[in-house]
Amino acid sequence: MANGTDEAWWSKTKGLMVTCLIIWAIFGFVIHFFVNALDRIVILGFPLGYYMAAQGSLIVFVVLVFWFSGRQDSIDREFGVAEDDY
């Protein structure tokens, strides 16, 4: 089973997984550690720290999942492990 292509495919898949989890951790947690500093910037009435927790991070999550599914699919296609199109 474990031939060279499979290993390359799986390591790319793992790389994408780690990238996604880092972005997830930054927008789920890290950025909110700095809420008090961000709140000094106010845009359209929103303190930025509040905005990030109420909308900003959520938008990042939505985009991240769609981006991930596209990236993973092209990795799968590159190594021939994707499903046939139907």
Added chain:
Amino acid sequence: MATQTSGGSDFVNNLGKIYGIYTGGFAAFVILLAILEQVGVPDRVIGYLFVFFTLAVYAGIGVLSRTMQVSEYYVAGRRVPAFYNGMATAADWMSGASFVGMAGTLYALGYDGLAFVLGWTGGYVLVAVLVAPYLRKFGAYTVPDFLAARFGGHFARFLGILVLFACSFTYVTAQIYATGIIASRFLGISFEVAVFVGLLGILLCSMLGGMRAVTWTQVAQYIVLIVAYLIPVIILSAQRYGVPIPQIMYGQALQEIAGLERQLVADGLANAETLKPYLQPFTNYNPLNYFGLILCLMIGTASLPHILMRYFTTPSVRDARKSVGWSLLFIFLLYFTAPAYAAFAKLEVYQNVIGTSIDALPNWIYTYGNLGLVKICGADATTMDAIRAACASAGNPDGILGLSELAINNDVIVISMPEIAGLPYVIAGLVAAGGLAAALSTADGLLLAIANALSHDIYYKMVDPHASTARRLTIARILLVLVAVGAAWLASTRPADILSMVAWAFSLAAAGNFPALVLGVWWKRCTTAGAITGIIAGFGITLFYLVMTRYGGMSEWFGVRNISAALFGLPIGVAVMVVVSLFTPEPSKEVQDLVEEMRKPRGSTMMEGGDVVAKPV
């Protein structure tokens, strides 16, 4: 798939048209009711029409989707397109509490309440990246089914069922309770009767067609709930700021709130020491609890069986991933609107209630005071005289309301919005229909998860593996009805403890399922002994912490609140799983091949009809 019937594929090919007509029909129905209201039809009748019409439509879809095929019953034949599965998952996910209570939580907790918004959306990143596509490839019918196949045997399956029960049963009881509350308020019948009306709606949707019926009703329910959630707040935003985009315009409301808070303190209507500024972080939760709660909710989301099993229904692994994106987008539409609801309600209260004389309170205070949801000076706000008497005896003779004298139930925020905005009753009816759709759709999904675990995992896999298809489906339906009736009976007793235990579901699911699911996929070396001891340790400690802090009088560890209990169970579960795995012999070649095969999207599912298919060599 060979089992596709021509009628079924016609339906799947025309989904856009069918749900387009459905949405148009629903809009026409709302307009018709609005006209009826204008010509003088009483509110009570409008309420009846809303509840019965929507219930009839859901039941109709349920009956039309009846099936006698096992794969249709358990996984909707695996041909639900990503987009529609996303809608169904969003309805499955957003409970009556999300719909009615989320904005109220934000109203009460300010910035700290955003932990729920973040936690309940960020979890889907984990679902997409770590879990769902692999479970879809594996092709199990239930989450315990996967655990049994990966960790060889009935003990892992049994633990999976235990975790599933622990996190789903209290949850479904709360949904049926919410249905009863909404139905009784809008039909004017007693709560106990309303619970069983709701039960009927739930059973008609799910019993005959299993997952297939639940999927197509959930899509219909999502459309109703999102329309009902957005319309009142869009109108309010247009009224106040001239722009019908509440999600942007509430920034101005936030600034006005901050200004009014300072004003209230200056006027002596609020105490500077006890006022928790709406925008200031960490006034209700300290940072440890805030971030701990976000983590528990995220990981819990990625572990809840009734959510994960929705991704078993897509035609391919690729669609399963895309479908998580759609789910999150549809959930996002509601969750990024909830803070706008909260801000508008806060503004209304600060402008028109606090600092107002008792003679001049807005009408909605009395509407909800009479339902026992608004208290002023410690008494239900039923009439002006009642308030005046209560405030006089509480030492407020001047009759000007201070901030500490008002207490609003969280559920009022969303329900009262049509009235605050001065909208006709038909919009209030629409909001009720939305809340009902949210509670029913979540109840359907949970009920199916529980009943499937009983019928597939316990009956078929452990009791009678030779049962015929017809017998399996009959048993599945009988168990579904029994679980539903049991939950409805429990809900009708108004069990306060059960309802407050719903928040436990996330911690229990996170500690019980997440390590085994993720390591089961991502770490070939994870052994059966490791998984089993890990689940027992993680789930056990979480349950112990929950029960002991609530009933045992145990003090909190490091000040971590009960609701974030997985903060202890999760790392311990993972650690035990890893250490025990490393000390036990590595899994057989067979199991390792199974894991490799599961990671690759290519090829058919590894289980068919609920049994592992022997791999062609």
